[in-house]
Amino acid sequence: MARPTHVDSQRIISLLDEMTKKVRVLNWLTEDNLSQVQYNMKELLQILPPRIVEDLINHQIYVHSFNDCNIKGDGKLVDFTDADLEFDGIEEAKEAAKHVEMSTLKITRELTQDPEIFKYLSTVMPDTSTSGISGFLDAARDLRKLILTKLTTPIEEELSRERELEEIEEKLRKSKEEEAAWSEKLTSLRKQREDGRENRNKEIQKLKAELGEVKSNTEKSQQKIERDSNARMTAAEESFLDKMNHYNQQIEKLKKEVEDLVRENKDREQNWLKQKATQTRKIEDKITAYDKEMIENNETLDRETVRYT
Numbered sequence: 660m661a662r663p664t665h666v667d668s669q670r671i672i673s674l675l676d677e678m679t680k681k682v683r684v685l686n687w688l689t690e691d692n693l694s695q696v697q698y699n700m701k702e703l704l705q706i707l708p709p710r711i712v713e714d715l716i717n718h719q720i721y722v723h724s725f726n727d728c729n730i731k732g733d734g735k736l737v738d739f740t741d742a743d744l745e746f747d748g749i750e751e752a753k754e755a756a757k758h759v760e761m762s763t764l765k766i767t768r769e770l771t772q773d774p775e776i777f778k779y780l781s782t783v784m785p786d787t788s789t790s791g792i793s794g795f796l797d798a799a800r801d802l803r804k805l806i807l808t809k810l811t812t813p814i815e816e817e818l819s820r821e822r823e824l825e826e827i828e829e830k831l832r833k834s835k836e837e838e839a840a841w842s843e844k845l846t847s848l849r850k851q852r853e854d855g856r857e858n859r860n861k862e863i864q865k866l867k868a869e870l871g872e873v874k875s876n877t878e879k880s881q882q883k884i885e886r887d888s889n890a891r892m893t894a895a896e897e898s899f900l901d902k903m904n905h906y907n908q909q910i911e912k913l914k915k916e917v918e919d920l921v922r923e924n925k926d927r928e929q930n931w932l933k934q935k936a937t938q939t940r941k942i943e944d945k946i947t948a949y950d951k952e953m954i955e956n957n958e959t960l961d962r963e964t965v966r967y968t
Contacts, residue, residue, distance in 0.1 A: 680771045687777070688766065690726075692784045693719035699783075707776055714766055721758040726849070728752040 696703060696715045703712050728751060770777040 681767050684767050684770045695784045718762040718766055721762050725755040725759045
């Protein structure tokens with residue numbers, strides 16, 4: 660085996676570090692942890708950048724949408740890259756897979772670029788690493804150590820390192836086997852979840868039927884209340900119209916009485932005015948006679964005064 664150059668070794672170490680970080684992030688992005696993020700969203704918004712929390716919440720939504728159409732009737736995973744794949748909702752499923760892929764790339768890039776945020780999230784919500792992932796990370800760590808050693812060790816020591824590399828490959832193989840076993844268990848769990856979803860749909864249908872019955876009874880009660888209310892309103896309107904007619908008759912009667920009183924009072928007023936005019940003339944005649952008498956008396960007084968004098 661040819662010894663890699665320093666540049667190649669450094670490049671390999673850089674790729675291994677980046678791959679390890681991304682694998683850790685991907686291993687942490689489980690539905691349980693995303694649910695915990697949504698549950699503790701208020702506390703996390705006060706500690707982490709809002710865009711990180713928002714991206715995690717959106718990623719959970721995309722994952723749920725993807726999982727709803729990711730399992731076929733036989734319980735096997737769907738390969739959306741299969742060109743001949745045909746079933747109901749395939750376009751919606753491909754769109755969900757596209758959103759999950761883009762969201763995963765975005766979150767992985769953000770959390771690997773800021774390791775302190777991922778360290779805090781891993782502390783608050785530890786990842787549930789499977790033995791396959793742990794083995795894979797151990798193998799990557801060993802491989803990194805081997806490459807790092809190749810930068811500093813002579814060629815004669817590389818033969819023993821090759822044996823270590825073979826052991827690492829064996830660990831990788833076992834890790835893949837364990838990962839396949841866990842994938843099978845995951846498929847089984849998803850099938851169970853699908854059954855649970857079916858039971859939930861049945862329960863929802865039952866509740867909808869009960870809700871329809873309650874709605875029907877409510878509509879009947881509402882119609883009865885409306886009929887009773889309309890009947891009471893009709894009776895009230897008839898009573899109101901009867902009272903209005905009665906009061907209108909009384910008003911007409913009172914108007915007639917008022918007109919009679921006005922006419923009678925007018926006649927009385929005319930008589931009083933005539934009597935006033937008569938009495939005025941009599942008073943004026945008396946005043947005239949009095950004035951005349953007084954003039955005559957004054958003349959008589961003057962004559963008698965002269966005579967007396």
